[in-house]
Structure formats: C-alpha cells, structure tokens
Amino acid sequence: MDLERAQSAKSREGGSRETSRERLWRGASGREAGSGDAAGARDGARDGGGLFGSAGARPRTLFDSVRRRLILMVLLALAPIAALNIVQGVMQLSAAEEDARQNLLRHALAAAAAQQNVIASAENVLYALQNVEEVRSAGPSCRATLRGATISLPFVANIGVIDAAGRVTCSALPTTDTDMSDDAWWLSAVRQPGFSLSGRVRSTAANRDVLVGLLPLRDASGRLEGGLALGIEIGWLDNLLRQQVPPTDGVVAVFSASGEELVSNSRTLSGALFQAAPFATPDNALRESTDPSGRRWTYATTPLGREGMVVAYASPSDSLFGWTLVTVAASFALPALVMVASLIALWVAVDRIVLRWLLYLRRVTAVYAQGHYGFRPTRLDSAPSEFRMLGQSVEHMAYAVRQRDARLRENLAEKTALVREIHHRIKNSLQVVVSLLSLYGGGIGKGEDRKRFDQLRTRVNTLALVHRILYEASDGSQVRLSELLGELASLIEGSSDKHLRLMVEAEETRLPTDMAVPLALMVVELVLGLSLRPGSTSLGVLITGSVEADRLRLVLTGAADAPEEPSGLAGGFATQLGGTLTRDHSGDALVIVGDFPCPSIASPDTTAPEGASRA
Numbered sequence: 001m002d003l004e005r006a007q008s009a010k011s012r013e014g015g016s017r018e019t020s021r022e023r024l025w026r027g028a029s030g031r032e033a034g035s036g037d038a039a040g041a042r043d044g045a046r047d048g049g050g051l052f053g054s055a056g057a058r059p060r061t062l063f064d065s066v067r068r069r070l071i072l073m074v075l076l077a078l079a080p081i082a083a084l085n086i087v088q089g090v091m092q093l094s095a096a097e098e099d100a101r102q103n104l105l106r107h108a109l110a111a112a113a114a115q116q117n118v119i120a121s122a123e124n125v126l127y128a129l130q131n132v133e134e135v136r137s138a139g140p141s142c143r144a145t146l147r148g149a150t151i152s153l154p155f156v157a158n159i160g161v162i163d164a165a166g167r168v169t170c171s172a173l174p175t176t177d178t179d180m181s182d183d184a185w186w187l188s189a190v191r192q193p194g195f196s197l198s199g200r201v202r203s204t205a206a207n208r209d210v211l212v213g214l215l216p217l218r219d220a221s222g223r224l225e226g227g228l229a230l231g232i233e234i235g236w237l238d239n240l241l242r243q244q245v246p247p248t249d250g251v252v253a254v255f256s257a258s259g260e261e262l263v264s265n266s267r268t269l270s271g272a273l274f275q276a277a278p279f280a281t282p283d284n285a286l287r288e289s290t291d292p293s294g295r296r297w298t299y300a301t302t303p304l305g306r307e308g309m310v311v312a313y314a315s316p317s318d319s320l321f322g323w324t325l326v327t328v329a330a331s332f333a334l335p336a337l338v339m340v341a342s343l344i345a346l347w348v349a350v351d352r353i354v355l356r357w358l359l360y361l362r363r364v365t366a367v368y369a370q371g372h373y374g375f376r377p378t379r380l381d382s383a384p385s386e387f388r389m390l391g392q393s394v395e396h397m398a399y400a401v402r403q404r405d406a407r408l409r410e411n412l413a414e415k416t417a418l419v420r421e422i423h424h425r426i427k428n429s430l431q432v433v434v435s436l437l438s439l440y441g442g443g444i445g446k447g448e449d450r451k452r453f454d455q456l457r458t459r460v461n462t463l464a465l466v467h468r469i470l471y472e473a474s475d476g477s478q479v480r481l482s483e484l485l486g487e488l489a490s491l492i493e494g495s496s497d498k499h500l501r502l503m504v505e506a507e508e509t510r511l512p513t514d515m516a517v518p519l520a521l522m523v524v525e526l527v528l529g530l531s532l533r534p535g536s537t538s539l540g541v542l543i544t545g546s547v548e549a550d551r552l553r554l555v556l557t558g559a560a561d562a563p564e565e566p567s568g569l570a571g572g573f574a575t576q577l578g579g580t581l582t583r584d585h586s587g588d589a590l591v592i593v594g595d596f597p598c599p600s601i602a603s604p605d606t607t608a609p610e611g612a613s614r615a
Contacts, residue, residue: 067350074342082335089331096328100315101286104300108313111245111252112304115237115263118155119213119306123195125149125156126215126228135161135228136217138169146172155240157206157231162186162214164224175205180229189214190224197307199260200234209234211262234263241265250315251297257308273297274312288317357387364394373402423471430464455528458495462524465491466516479516481545481552482506488520489543492527498539502527506545511552512599515577519554519596522573526556526581526592529570552579552598557591 063069129149134141138161146159150172160171166181180186185198189212198212210231217225245252247266253274254263264270273289289297299314357380364377375398380391437457444450465487469479482504489502511519527541541558574581579596 066354067347070346070350071343074346075339078335078339078342082339085331085335089328092331093328097286100298101300104286104298104313104315105302107245107250107315108252108300108302108311111241111265111313112254112311114240114244115254115311116304116306118232118237118240119197121153122156122213122230122232123215125153125159126195126213126230129159129228130215130217135170136225138163142170143172146170155232155236157203157208157210157233159231160205160229161226162229163226169226171205173205175203177204185212186214190216190227192216197309199256199258200262201231203231206231206233211237237263238265238267245313250313251299252314253312254304255310255312257310262309268292269297269314270312273299273314274301289314353384357383361387361391361394364391368394368398368401371405373398373405420471423467427464427467427471430460430467434460434464454495458492458524458528459521461491461495462488462520463517466520470513470516478510479513481509481511481547484511484516484520485523485543485545488523492524500527501540503540503542504544505542507547509545509547509552509598515552515596515598518573518576522570522577522594523554523556525570525573530558530590547598550598552594552596554594554596555591557586557589 063072129135129145132145133139135145142161146161150156150159158171158173158175160168160175162180163169166179166183166186168175168178168180183201185201189196189198192214193216195213195215198214200209201212202208203210208231210233213230213232215228217227219225241252241254241263242265245265247269251269251273252265253261253270255261255274261267261270261274269291272291275289286298286300289299291297296317297314298317299312301310301312303309304311360377360379360383364375367375377391377395380388383391434457437453437460441450441453441457444453466479466484469484469487473479485504485506489504493500493502523543530539530541539558541556544555544557546553571581574594574596577594577596579594582593582595584591584593
C-alpha cells in the first residue's frame with residue numbers, strides 16, 4: 001500500500017509539473033523573456049563558460065578562424081590586381097623617366113645650338129683670315145683688318161696672329177702679353193691639324209675670360225708657320241645661353257673634355273649640380289643632384305660633337321616628374337587602399353553578419369546546457385535566414401532534450417521510489433527477524449552461546465540499519481559516511497554487553513550504496529572482535545573516516561586487545577570492498593587501518609529547476 005501511494009503521488013507530481021512546463025513553453029513562444037530573464041540568460045551564459053570555453057574552442061592555428069580565412073581569401077583574390085597595378089606603376093615610371101631623359105637631351109642640344117653656331121662662326125672667320133696675305137705675314141694692314149673683323153663679330157674679344165715661336169706679331173687690340181710659347185693652350189693647339197678650342201683663358205688685351213680658338217698656319221710641306229687666335233667672350237656666351245634658357249626653367253652648362261665648365265646660364269647652380277657629372281664618357285642617363293637650398297634637380301649630359309665638349313641640362317625634379325610621381329604613387333597606393341578598405345569592410349561584415357549571431361547562438365546553447373529550456377532566442381528574428389534556420393533547429397533540439405529530460409526524470413523518480421520502497425520493506429523484514437531472534441533468545445543462558453547469539457542479532461540489526469539509512473536518504477544512490485558510522489556506533493554501544501564507548505570522526509563524504517552494507521558489516525566485525533584488556537572495565541574506540549584521491553581510509557583506534565589477524569568475516573568484507581586491513585600498535589593503543597577504493601560522487605544539484613525560463 002505504501003508503494004502504491006508513493007507511485008500515485010509521484011505520477012500526480014509529474015503530471016502537474018509537465019503541465020506547468022508546457023504552459024511555460026507555450027507562453028515563451030510568442031516573446032522573449034523580460035529583463036529578469038535576460039539577466040538570467042547572461043548568468044546562464046557565464047555558467048556555461050566551462051562547457052564552451054574548453055581548449056578545443058580556441059584557434060589551433062593562425063587561420064583556424066572564419067574571419068582570418070576570409071581575410072586570407074580576399075588578400076589572395078586581390079593580390080593579382082595589386083601586382084598588375086604595381087607593374088603598371090613601374091612601367092609608367094620607366095616611361096616617364098625615358099620621356100624626361102629625351103626632353104632634357106632635346107633641351108640641352110637646343111640650348112647648345114647657339115654656342116655651336118658661335119664656335120662655327122669663329123672657325124669660319126679664322127679660315128677666311130688665313131687666306132689674307134697681310135694677315136698671314138702680319139703686314140701693315142693686318143691690325144686694321146683684324147680690328148674690323150673684331151668689331152663685326154660681337155662675341156669676339158680679340159683676334160691675333162702668332163708666329164711659330166709663340167709670339168704675338170699682330171692683334172686687333174694691343175696686348176702686353178705677347179709670348180704664348182709656354183701657355184698650355186698654345187702647346188696643345190699647335191699639335192692639332194686644324195681648328196681647336198681651348199679652355200677658359202684670361203685675355204690681357206680685353207681683360208676678360210675667353211675661349212681661344214686657334215687655327216694653325218702651315219706651309220706646303222706642313223711645317224708650322226704660326227697660327228691665328230680668336231678669343232670668344234665667355235660672358236657673352238653666358239648671356240646668350242641665359243637668354244635662351246632662364247635659370248628658373250633649367251640650368252645649362254657646356255664643359256670641356258676635361259670637365260672644366262666653359263659656359264653656363266647660372267654658374268652658382270651649375271657648379272653645385274654638375275660637379276659629379278661623367279664628362280669623359282656621357283651616357284645620356286638621368287641623374288639627380290641637390291642645389292645649396294636643398295631642391296632636387298634631375299639632369300642629363302650629352303656630347304656636343306666638337307672638341308670633346310659636353311653639354312649638361314638640369315631641370316627641377318618636381319616640375320619634371322610632378323604629375324608622374326603622383327600617378328605612379330596612385331598606382332602603388334590604390335591596391336593598398338583597396339585592400340585596406342576591403343579588409344575593413346570584410347571585418348565589419350563578418351562581425352555583424354556572421355560572428356554576431358554565432359556568439360548569440362553560443363550563449364543560447366549555454367543557456368540550454370544549464371537546463372533552462374524555456375528560453376526562446378527571439379533575437380534571431382532579425383538575423384539572416386540561415387541563422388534563423390539554425391536557431392530553429394537549436395530550439396527544436398532543446399525542446400526534444402526537454403521532453404526526453406522530463407521522461408528521464410520521471411523514470412528516475414519512479415525507480416528511486418521503488419528502490420526506497422525496497423529498502424523500506426527489507427528494513428521492516430529485518431526488524432521482524434531481529435524481534436523473532438530477541439523472543440527466541442530469551443531462553444539462552446549466559447555464556448559463549450549467548451555471546452554468539454547477541455552478535456548474530458547485532459549483525460542482522462546492522463543490515464536493518466543500513467537499509468533504513470538508504471530508505472531515508474534523499475538520493476537512493478548514495479549514503480553519507482558520517483551518518484552511517486554514527487548510526488553504527490549507537491547500534492553497537494546499545495547491543496554490547498561490555499562497557500563500550502565508540503567515538504566517530506568522519507567527513508561528510510558521500511559513498512556509493514554498494515559500499516554501505518559490506519562497510520557496515522566490516523566495522524561491526526572489527527569492533528566485536530576487540531576485547532577488554534586484563535584489569536580494564538571499559539573499552540573506548542575512536543573511528544575516523546576520510547576520502548582522499550578516490551580512496552576511503554578507515555581507522556579504528558583503541559586501548560584493547562585483538563587477535564593477531566582480523567576475523568575471517570572482516571577480511572572477507574574488506575576483500576569485497578577491494579581494499580585491505582592492517583593491524584598495528586602505537587604505544588598502548590591498537591590501530592586497525594582499512595584502505596579501500598571509493599569513486600567520487602558529485603553532490604546532487606538542487607538549484608535551477610528544470611523548465612525555468614531564465615537565460
């Protein structure tokens with residue numbers, strides 16, 4: 001009858017709970033839980049951190065992440081475009097450099113054309129004068145003829161006739177320096193077969209720097225008779241060059257084969273810009289230099305085609321490559337900007353479209369993992385369709401788990417009720433046996449038979465005690481060590497014919513039920529096997545119990561005598577428990593130690609009722 005009443009009450013309780021769960025589920029289907037539920041959801045998500053924060057959830061490699069893999073794919077997709085843009089920029093830079101080189105060379109040759117004309121005019125004048133006999137022989141009309149030629153040519157500073165010994169025999173302008181035999185330009189020019197042009201020379205007659213053009217005079221046999229010398233004003237050439245090319249547009253300079261600057265439109269800038277130019281073998285390549293103010297210039301050199309002279313032309317780099325550099329920089333910067341913009345857009349898109357809802361679903365599953373199956377993830381209504389479908393699948397899974405959990409709880413409650421009823425009936429049956437033993441044992445006198453009869457009754461009482469504890473336990477699958485040992489101590493003290501005092505110091509450790517019966521019977525056998533020492537009137541025993549590292553340690557300590565080996569029943573129960581018993585003396589005390597394996601049992605969870613709508 002008791003069992004039937006327990007089953008009926010359990011059925012009514014389960015039906016009532018299921019009805020309330022269904023109402024809760026249906027009530028939560030239309031809207032998400034309020035602010036309190038939201039706070040609960042955050043609590044549940046934090047509680048679920050242990051479930052979802054394992055090492056397997058962390059990235060295992062650099063690209064073990066959706067965001068990083070997408071970024072890698074975008075970078076690989078944009079890499080060819082970026083490479084093409086960079087190649088295009090390099091080609092534009094090469095084309096711009098070639099255009100600038102051609103432009104500089106064209107300007108250089110155009111600027112030097114007037115200088116070449118002046119030199120050609122001076123050469124023609126000298127060739128014309130060599131045919132005048134009065135000039136060749138330095139006759140009386142020589143000076144007048146030379147003076148007329150000088151006046152007709154604005155670039156000529158002076159014209160003179162020099163004999164074979166290097167002395168001036170006739171000149172348009174009077175000069176005090178008449179001996180040229182030791183001058184380097186004279187020694188170099190007389191070795192030339194025709195017209196030659198010297199470097200910069202100071203004319204004493206005109207008191208100016210000039211370029212000396214010399215035409216050797218030779219007889220029919222080729223013997224040197226002298227030469228005609230013409231001084232071209234360098235200042236006049238500079239002004240002519242400056243008029244053609246202002247220094248603000250560019251810097252032009254003409255150099256001799258040895259690198260000496262002959263003509264320039266800006267000697268201050270040309271001396272700083274062209275000091276490292278390769279005048280010996282110009283290769284038309286572009287070079288850069290910096291003026292005293294720090295401005296960068298680009299220049300090119302090219303042969304002038306006469307006397308080994310070289311012309312150099314420089315232009316400001318910013319005006320030469322201004323827009324080209326901007327275009328090339330744009331070619332290099334555009335792929336980088338596209339990549340950065342794409343990565344930023346991808347980062348934000350992945351976070352807002354994918355990861356945001358994945359994290360939300362993770363929190364939802366953490367809430368479900370805590371047993372709060374009434375929570376509804378209604379925030380997914382604004383998510384993309386794929387996540388809505390995934391959310392519905394998770395919700396259906398939670399509902400299925402909830403239904404199965406309810407059935408399991410009902411089955412477990414039913415089985416627990418049956419087990420408790422079995423323990424209750426066994427306890428009652430054993431108590432009946434104890435009562436019958438007490439009735440039939442009344443006629444047994446004192447002696448060894450009476451002692452054995454009392455021990456038998458104590459053992460049966462022990463079994464009844466264990467089943468009573470199991471029946472009264474809230475969870476039928478475990479029993480508390482301190483309660484078991486305490487109840488045993490009271491039972492043994494009450495049934496012993498000795499002056500026995502048992503003290504128990506045990507932890508609040510939970511033991512599996514299959515250990516309760518052999519452990520209790522073993523303790524009874526050990527205590528019953530102790531005897532008073534000679535001269536003693538009482539027996540005191542301390543029983544301690546503790547569990548460490550899944551091992552149960554049971555120690556009985558007391559001033560008593562005991563056999564050399566534990567009784568066969570005690571040893572058998574120790575073997576059944578999978579452990580051993582050892583006996584030792586510590587001073588006057590007898591110590592019996594038992595060591596047994598004891599699987600860990602988690603405490604029953606009494607929080608978070610199933611079906612709550614916290615999340």
